[in-house]
Amino acid sequence: MRLGVIGIVLLAVAAGFLYLGGWFSPNALTPARFVDAFERTDGVFSGFRRNHAKGVGVSGYFDSNGQGVRLSKAVVFNAGRVPVIGRFSFGGGDPHVADAPTMVRGLGLLFRLPDGEEWRTAMVSLPVFPFQTPQDFYDNLVASQPDPKTGKPDPAKMAAFGAGHPATVKAIDIIQRHAPSSGFENTAFNGLNAFRFIDATGASIPVRWSLAPVEPFVAMTPAATAQTDKNYMFDALIASISQHSLQWHLIVTIGKPEDPTNDATVAWPEAREQVDVGTVTLDHIESEETSPARDINFDPLVLPTGMAPSDDPLLSARSAIYSQSFTRRAGETKTPSAVTPAEVGK
Amino acid sequence: MATEQRQFTHLMRFLHWLMAAMVLTMLGIGVAMVASLGDYHRLVSIHRPLGIAILILVVIRYVNRQFSSLPPFPATMSAMERTAAHASEISLYALLFVLPLIGWGMLSAARFPIVLCGSLHLPPILPHNVMLYAFLRKTHTVLAYLLFLAFIAHFGAILFHTLVVRDRILSRMVPWRVDAR
Numbered sequence: 001m002r003l004g005v006i007g008i009v010l011l012a013v014a015a016g017f018l019y020l021g022g023w024f025s026p027n028a029l030t031p032a033r034f035v036d037a038f039e040r041t042d043g044v045f046s047g048f049r050r051n052h053a054k055g056v057g058v059s060g061y062f063d064s065n066g067q068g069v070r071l072s073k074a075v076v077f078n079a080g081r082v083p084v085i086g087r088f089s090f091g092g093g094d095p096h097v098a099d100a101p102t103m104v105r106g107l108g109l110l111f112r113l114p115d116g117e118e119w120r121t122a123m124v125s126l127p128v129f130p131f132q133t134p135q136d137f138y139d140n141l142v143a144s145q146p147d148p149k150t151g152k153p154d155p156a157k158m159a160a161f162g163a164g165h166p167a168t169v170k171a172i173d174i175i176q177r178h179a180p181s182s183g184f185e186n187t188a189f190n191g192l193n194a195f196r197f198i199d200a201t202g203a204s205i206p207v208r209w210s211l212a213p214v215e216p217f218v219a220m221t222p223a224a225t226a227q228t229d230k231n232y233m234f235d236a237l238i239a240s241i242s243q244h245s246l247q248w249h250l251i252v253t254i255g256k257p258e259d260p261t262n263d264a265t266v267a268w269p270e271a272r273e274q275v276d277v278g279t280v281t282l283d284h285i286e287s288e289e290t291s292p293a294r295d296i297n298f299d300p301l302v303l304p305t306g307m308a309p310s311d312d313p314l315l316s317a318r319s320a321i322y323s324q325s326f327t328r329r330a331g332e333t334k335t336p337s338a339v340t341p342a343e344v345g346k
Numbered sequence: 347m348a349t350e351q352r353q354f355t356h357l358m359r360f361l362h363w364l365m366a367a368m369v370l371t372m373l374g375i376g377v378a379m380v381a382s383l384g385d386y387h388r389l390v391s392i393h394r395p396l397g398i399a400i401l402i403l404v405v406i407r408y409v410n411r412q413f414s415s416l417p418p419f420p421a422t423m424s425a426m427e428r429t430a431a432h433a434s435e436i437s438l439y440a441l442l443f444v445l446p447l448i449g450w451g452m453l454s455a456a457r458f459p460i461v462l463c464g465s466l467h468l469p470p471i472l473p474h475n476v477m478l479y480a481f482l483r484k485t486h487t488v489l490a491y492l493l494f495l496a497f498i499a500h501f502g503a504i505l506f507h508t509l510v511v512r513d514r515i516l517s518r519m520v521p522w523r524v525d526a527r
Contacts, residue, residue, distance in 0.1 A: 002509045003506075006506060006509060010501065014498065016374075017373065017494060021377035022381035031383060117465050299458075304465065305464045313383075316387040317386070319387050321383070327480065330477065
């Protein structure tokens with residue numbers, strides 16, 4: 001009898017832990033299930049990121065002009081220079097996909113601050129993000145998985161997703177009206193999610209950030225070049241950086257209380273105050289195989305003191321999913337990147 | 347006649363219950379955060395400093411134990427049971443020391459900042475090596491499950507002695523003062 005009580009108590013404790021670990025909610029969205037969906041859509045390429053798989057490593061520095069100090073106490077904004085490591089990429093899980101200007105471009109950056117802190121950010125070329133929540137993103141991934149019969153996504157499933165997600169339809173409309181540039185070197189990159197900046201007095205403001213290229217905008221041309229050179233956009237970036245370093249202005253947009261911070265599908269009004277807080281200079285490029293950037297998780301929630309996450313539900317989810325993707329690829333054999341060391345050196 | 351020591355010292359009992367609460371919280375956070383999207387960041391921000399606090403406390407506790415007198419095992423415990431109890435204590439101490447250290451080491455190998463609170467962070471203790479990270483990350487999970495099993499065994503043994511053998515073994519560790527009967 002008493003032994004039975006002991007058994008029940010121990011089982012209850014174990015069940016409590018299993019409950020916390022999600023064993024009793026097999027349909028709940030977890031980082032593992034999210035990354036599984038990426039793998040089902042794009043396949044598994046040993047050692048590569050599950051999204052933004054194709055890329056190159058870069059490095060350089062950030063020169064702060066001191067204008068950010070009044071917005072945030074983060075030491076990165078004190079006037080002066082900090083080293084930066086980065087990675088340019090294309091969205092999608094195929095590390096050997098042919099370059100095309102219509103694909104989403106990514107730039108992950110890691111700022112190494114003098115007090116030992118780090119600021120990491122992963123930005124993309126889209127003006128807004130197509131999904132409000134992690135669940136929306138996941139449902140879209142599932143809807144766009146290739147149909148085993150045709151090898152292509154089922155248009156009916158895609159349409160059904162759109163019908164149920166008006167915010168996504170609106171965001172895609174904004175995205176389609178945004179003309180892509182010709183290459184990485186003249187791409188504007190956006191942080192998309194809102195964050196909070198905390199100043200020296202402890203006051204907090206909502207912000208978004210982006211990188212505005214110093215290189216003039218040139219509209220994209222049809223990707224005919226990709227037929228002869230699958231890496232033509234990366235090759236153009238390599239050629240460009242080898243001639244002169246590339247620069248972007250780091251622009252902080254300050255939100256008003258009425259601007260949504262929990263919805264990355266919505267652009268803030270054009271009239272919002274924008275502060276140019278300094279210049280990112282990238283003067284070195286290398287293949288992922290030799291670059292430290294390959295083995296860095298550009299987790300958007302690695303933030304220095306003076307920056308904090310907003311209430312955007314995508315942020316914590318991005319952190320969790322990036323970590324899951326990082327853990328999976330970390331233990332896999334690394335296979336050669338599309339942009340090889342020889343290609344960067346030539 | 348000198349009265350026999352019936353309880354662990356005040357400090358030992360305090361550390362035991364403090365760490366019991368911390369470790370159970372830690373196991374719960376650990377298992378929940380790896381399955382969580384929305385709460386992941388909040389949980390991992392507690393997991394890191396709490397783990398380092400456990401690492402510091404287990405060292406203090408171990409050193410303190412070496413300089414403290416321990417109450418004897420109850421007479422109801424056989425020699426084999428005593429050996430088993432001793433082995434389980436050693437494995438609990440070892441796991442509480444090694445688990446946070448591996449957590450610190452795996453973040454170091456991932457080249458991930460080990461932020462405790464605000465701008466306070468720890469230096470890396472291993473070189474940037476993602477294969478090493480992958481190995482330590484798995485080890486961290488396996489050892490955490492072992493720690494959970496060790497806790498269940500410890501808790502089960504105490505329940506057995508308290509409810510079935512009824513040898514007042516728990517009185518050695520309860521936070522309040524227990525006099526000889």
